[in-house]
Amino acid sequence: MEARRGDVAPETAAAWQASTAWKRPLDLALASAASLVALPLVAVIALWIRLDSRGPIFFRQERVGRDGGRFRMWKFRSMYVNSADMPHRAAAEAWFAARPAADGYKPRSDPRVTPVGRFIRRTSLDELPQLLNVLSGDMSLVGPRPAIPYELEHYQPSYFERQRVKPGMTGLWQVSGRDSISAQEMMALDLRYVRGMSLRLDLEILARTVPAVAGRRRRHA
Numbered sequence: 001m002e003a004r005r006g007d008v009a010p011e012t013a014a015a016w017q018a019s020t021a022w023k024r025p026l027d028l029a030l031a032s033a034a035s036l037v038a039l040p041l042v043a044v045i046a047l048w049i050r051l052d053s054r055g056p057i058f059f060r061q062e063r064v065g066r067d068g069g070r071f072r073m074w075k076f077r078s079m080y081v082n083s084a085d086m087p088h089r090a091a092a093e094a095w096f097a098a099r100p101a102a103d104g105y106k107p108r109s110d111p112r113v114t115p116v117g118r119f120i121r122r123t124s125l126d127e128l129p130q131l132l133n134v135l136s137g138d139m140s141l142v143g144p145r146p147a148i149p150y151e152l153e154h155y156q157p158s159y160f161e162r163q164r165v166k167p168g169m170t171g172l173w174q175v176s177g178r179d180s181i182s183a184q185e186m187m188a189l190d191l192r193y194v195r196g197m198s199l200r201l202d203l204e205i206l207a208r209t210v211p212a213v214a215g216r217r218r219r220h221a
Helices: 010-019 023-052 086-096 115-122 130-136 149-154 157-164 183-196 199-220
Strands: 058-064 070-076 140-142 168-170
Touching: 023 070, 023 115, 023 130, 023 140, 023 199, 058 149, 070 130, 086 149, 086 183, 130 168, 140 199, 157 183, 168 199, 183 199
Parallel strands: 140 168
Antiparallel strands: 058 070
């Protein structure tokens, strides 16, 4: 199934764009500041990954962006080199079918993940390089989860509305349960965000992100 955007009248789209003119300046200001603050941490994680396992420090994966466009999303590498993607495809199928495993929709024990990878995934530090995607304009700090192209096979027509905006590093899904909720629940949260996007909502989600990550880390521990 091809990625597509729901039909929107040109005048409606223009008005909507005007009402969200604050978003890009906010992304640039906060992502620039966060990148500078995070530089020492990035250096430590990069060295740690290099010492832990063979392979590159960074990992790039094709994702679906605004209006269905494709882009390469940056992450710290958390898996062994040449790991197969079939386990994730199977997990995605179960996720969209609302068939959770005993430990949720995302298995906690994955032999493809390196020791360092387990830590940086638990703490979401593997996502720090996505600040580059925000600065380049492919992503926003707050937005829907960036979909993997093969996940579009499981989309219902209404789900494509989430592509009206750039995907985000964090969003309603990330601060509302993340791996413990089904794909249908995530889609409902993403659509709720797209339809009610505002500066206040973005700031609220950003404020809730750190406590949500900390709480998820405690649950895993």
